[in-house]
Amino acid sequence: MINIKRLSECSVDKAVKAWNVGFEGYFFDATTNADAFLNRMVMEGLSTKLSVVAFHDQEPIGIVLSGIREVNGEKIAWNGGTGVAKDFRKKGVGKLMMEASFTIYREEGVKLATLEAISENENAIKLYESIGYQIVDELEYLEMNGSQDESPFGLSVEYKLQRLLPQQAGLLSFYKGGNPWQTQWQSAKGGEAITLVDESGIEAGYAYYRRSLDEKGNHVATVLFQCEANPECKDPASIIESLLHHVFGNCSESIKRVVPNMPVKKSKETSETLKSFGFKPTVKQVMMVKEMSN
Incomplete structure (x- = not known):
């Protein structure tokens, strides 16, 4: 018999086992441990109260992590x-956990459920479609690694740079709060943000990102979460290019440059600009949503 419990009712060891058996044989190695599991829960705003674990004879066989x-x-x-878990795939366990998650979502007053696949x-996509999810965008995980011979990004002198916090970027009228969860300002913990302001004081664009340092203090990676131009401003490509210049500099450092879950449609201008300057997609996903009234 399959039992569904909230993650808050389970030990960390059971949760980690549920994750590891649940993602065995996945498209990439998703194996985790207790420290990494708990860190991800915090960094990505996931909740033990909102997440569920499936059990068979007291053994964890599946998991759905959720946040609101x-x-x-x-x-x-x-x-x-x-x-x-492999032995329980295509036997309705995934659907059972998703329905339990929907019950929790409705109890919490959720209007829209989102995920990536x-x-x-x-x-997985067929399962999600069968329970009401629809594909709304394609997503690309973009990378450009190593030092570049020349600075790829131009810099417009029309705009003044201002520095702020990622959550302040979330207050801008053109902030893309509907972009994927992992690109929202709440996921940019420890990050930095910038805006470009024109001569009349109008924000022309924003970007927020996080720099990673190794134990010796060396810059090893920059993750760009969002980079958007104000749709009311002219020449969005120039604005985005200037923002990228401030985020990545002249690209002379031999570091990783990562842009997770870039929407191909919703952030078309940014996506095309990044790829035109050498960023390559390494993983492709779809963004799916479900109206909880359905």
């Missing part, structure tokens, strides 16, 4: 991972 945020006055839920994972 408020975007534009409405509660949005994110599925941060659905995994089912690897584009090649047709079985």
